[in-house]
Every structure is written in structure tokens, then in C-alpha cells.
Amino acid sequence: MRKTLYIIGLSTFVFSCTSQQNVKKNTYKPKTPVVQPKPVAKTQTSEAPKPKITNEHGVEFFTTNIADATKNDNTASYGSIVSAKPAGYKVVKTYFPAVAQNFRQRYLILHYTALPDDKSITVLTQQAVSAHYLVNNTGDNEIYQLVDENKRAYHAGVSSWRSDKNLNDTSIGIEIVNAGFPNGTGTRVFAPFSDDQVRKVAALAKDIITRYQIPATNVLAHADIAPARKQDPGPMFPWKKLYDEYQIGMWYDQTTKQDYFDLAQEDFAVKYSDPSFIFGIQTALQKFGYGVEPSGKWDDATKKTIEAFQYHFRPQNYDGIMDAETWAILQALNVKYSVK
Numbered sequence: 001m002r003k004t005l006y007i008i009g010l011s012t013f014v015f016s017c018t019s020q021q022n023v024k025k026n027t028y029k030p031k032t033p034v035v036q037p038k039p040v041a042k043t044q045t046s047e048a049p050k051p052k053i054t055n056e057h058g059v060e061f062f063t064t065n066i067a068d069a070t071k072n073d074n075t076a077s078y079g080s081i082v083s084a085k086p087a088g089y090k091v092v093k094t095y096f097p098a099v100a101q102n103f104r105q106r107y108l109i110l111h112y113t114a115l116p117d118d119k120s121i122t123v124l125t126q127q128a129v130s131a132h133y134l135v136n137n138t139g140d141n142e143i144y145q146l147v148d149e150n151k152r153a154y155h156a157g158v159s160s161w162r163s164d165k166n167l168n169d170t171s172i173g174i175e176i177v178n179a180g181f182p183n184g185t186g187t188r189v190f191a192p193f194s195d196d197q198v199r200k201v202a203a204l205a206k207d208i209i210t211r212y213q214i215p216a217t218n219v220l221a222h223a224d225i226a227p228a229r230k231q232d233p234g235p236m237f238p239w240k241k242l243y244d245e246y247q248i249g250m251w252y253d254q255t256t257k258q259d260y261f262d263l264a265q266e267d268f269a270v271k272y273s274d275p276s277f278i279f280g281i282q283t284a285l286q287k288f289g290y291g292v293e294p295s296g297k298w299d300d301a302t303k304k305t306i307e308a309f310q311y312h313f314r315p316q317n318y319d320g321i322m323d324a325e326t327w328a329i330l331q332a333l334n335v336k337y338s339v340k
């Protein structure tokens, strides 16, 4: 009830501000003093639930949600509250917390380092690349944090997903120690992830996704957001296991996939080279989220995008060639995770 009153109070306050602006725009009254919406402001102050702030070792933390966490709108801060300290003035945090705010952390991006443990640490801490977390492969119970979650780590590079670009701005990056494809000539042979690493990644991902309300559609591979340049974490990363056992990320429904597969198989070979069919597949990849431009041709960018898609959703065969099964999976995913 208190929350409802507060939101009504806030809406009135916003409305008042807007009305006042309109009056100021349309009517020129130089000597009329501006009437401040004091009663509304007072109501807001008295009715609003003040977020609880705790202080540990001189650092303040918000501890209370005041809005709808399912919409990623809340004021809970999982790091310290960073505030200005203007000389001679007091910054007050408890009177006017806005409902209209959300987390900057909207994506979770997974990587492999393609390096052993010690080199992974050196490169990710001493060079121009980084990630928020590094999952080692030493069998212990530690996960290394390299970058504050509130700051940008340099892990995604030039990247895109749906309408978002440069995902370093909006993502948390997890690097996993893994050799990648060490025998990188001809067909790529990727190194497996240990069970122990997968459990660590799952626990870490679950924690991050839950705190920031990151949707399943935004839990992605580096290859998904930069298919022309990247393969990681590659086809050995067990996305299906993460989905099945931890409810992390996206996976298709088997029956929907089978329906599309039965349909696709009928004349897939006949349509394969038809520009309008290729265009349709490229459009479906784009709709799902990939930054591919529909051209009506099986161009290199499309091949790389299909490869990235197969690493993630059809890892048994990742040749970058669209086939009936890959096409069926893509359509099943688009049905399940369509853009609202």
C-alpha cells in the first residue's frame, strides 16, 4: 500500500512538473512567481518508503528494493553506492530514490581464454583485455574477480545483439580457462571443459543473472555477439546442460524443433540456393539476435554466423553450412524467444 501511494505520489509529481513546463512554454508571465508543488513533494517525502542504507567500514550500501525487480527496475545496489561529495553540501540518498532506473548490467557473456591458467591471469590483468571474472581450471573452489561489476571490462570488443552494440557497456564477462582449439589447422578440434569448471560457471552465472534479472536471451557466447571474429566458448561448452540443470540461457523445445525439421526436410535441398530462401534464413538469424545483414547469398558473414549458432545450439556439427536441422532449431528458438 505504501508503495502504491508512493508511486501515485511520484506520478503526480512528474505530471506536475510536465504541466508546469507547458505553462511556462505557452504563457509568458515574467513577474509571476513560479508556484512550487510543495504539497505533492511533501506527500512524496512522507509516504515514500525510504530505502534502507547500511554502512560497513565507512562504505554505504542500499539494501532495500523499492520497485519491481522483475522489470529490472530496483534500487538495490550490489556494490557500494557511489555518490558525489560536493564541498560544502550534503548529498542525501534516502529522500528521492527514483523508480525509473535499472541496472547497466543487462548481458552475461561467456568466453574461453585459449590459454593455460597462469597465462590467462597475466593477459587478463596486465594487458588491454579483461573480464569481470576468471574461472580457473585448477580444481579448487576459487573464482577470481578481476573487474568491479559496476565497471566496464574489455572482453566483448566490437559486438552486437539485436539492437544493442558494443556490449562491453552493458555486460558482465566471464572468462573460462580452456585451450580453445589447440590443433587449429583444418577442422577445428576444441578442448573440453572440466565438470568442475562447468559447476563453477553455472553457480557464478546463476548468481549474476539472478541479481541483475538478466533475461535468458541475453546470456550469450562471445561468438554469438562477434561471429566474424570469435569462436569462444566454442562447441564444447555445455549450453544445454546449463539450461537443463540450472535454467541458465536459452534452449529450444524438442517437439517444436521436430515439427520444423519434418517440414524443412521436404524440400530443403531444392530451395537451398534460392536467394529468397537464403534471405529468409538470414532474416531469421537477424531476428534471433545476430548482427548479420540479409543479402540473399551464402556469404562469408552468414557462414560465420551459422557457425556461431551451431557452436551454441547444434554443437555436433559446426561446419557453418545451413542444413535442415540447424534451420529447424533456429525457427524453434525464434518461436520460443521472439522479440516482444
Ligand SMILES: [Zn+2]
Residues within 6 Å of the ligand: 110, 111, 112, 155, 222, 230, 232
Ligand atoms: Zn572471448
